Amino acid sequence: MPNLNSAFSQIGRGFATFLAPPAPDVIRFTVGQPNFDTPTPVVDAAIDSLKRGETTYTRSQGSEALCEAVSQHLSKFEINIDGNDVVIAPGCKQALLYSMMAVIEPGDEVLLLAPAWPSYDGMVKLLGGVPIHVPVRRPDYHPDIEALRNAVTSKTKAIIINSPNNPTGAVYTPKEIKQIVELAVDSDLWILDDMIYSTLVWEGHSYTSPTSFDGGAERTLTIGGWSKGWAMTGWRLGWIGGPSEAMEAVKTCQASSATHVATFLMPAAEVALTLEKEIAAMGDSFAKRRLMFHKGVDSLPGVEAPMPEGAFYILADVSGTGMNDIEFATRALEEAKVQVIPGSLMLGGDNLVRLSYATSLEDLEEGLHRLRTWLNKII
């Protein structure tokens, strides 16, 4: 067999092994997927589009109406991007990949805030780039600006940020985002801003875009999507917006690969962006779960967790249990029938476990009860 691309020997599959569907009696705190159905008006809009026969090839960057709707949506976060500079991609993940394809060349270093969602590391490596994992501060998981500055070299090309954050639940402050923009301006870096959890903020400041600060708009690609805030994970819909020149490169990435997202999904994605009541109801539910779940997790024997500010994850330190995170996750699954993600699957995540509260309140209560009973018995 001829040689494969050697990059694959260094690329993992992130959380995949710990996301495998377990036996039915296991409570899963692993999946980053809202336990809600996609709102009915969105489903109806896709069906109507299919019935109208909207099943043919269409505009590669996404329909004009949807690109415009995304531009309007972004303006709610004070992000000013023209609809012509928006591309609709098959999922936020693909949107992230396009954004990296547009700016990263082999050998370029890319700053990640560690522990970082593992797909960033894989995508950077796929493109021949070098991920540089810079630890966040503890215990609040906010950016360590000094450490980021010290990590910049002549090869640094970009920084990837994600706030609200997976896996930490941190929401970066306007001051921190401003400092990241200043750093990017000083070192002439691209900022890839993954705003997928931007509508899921539970206290304090809201999501802040790097484009709000001097020098930010010209060097930021804003990436997001419908999966988390609209309960549309399986629809595979995401967006990218940014400076026109960079977006021309992104349009080429899409035209050379996916062509476009499914034609009949676009009117549905447009409807999703108009919904308020349905989105607020999901948000209220997550906000309630967060308080209950954090109280429960933080009071487990040997476990400590800062209050998450956004998204639907808690990143807990389990070192007080005497187990490392892999042992904790493996034994929790076998002995307590609760599935969690061990943090050491991400660089900088040793002794941490990620627990998602995107599951039902009943499952959260039952899972916590099982973990408490198990830990009380063994430590």
Ligand SMILES: Cc1ncc(COP(=O)(O)O)c(C=O)c1O
């Ligand atoms: C930080 C982050 N970005 C992007 C994604 C992927 O979103 P999508 O399902 O739209 O590809 C996820 C999903 O877990 C995520 O946590």
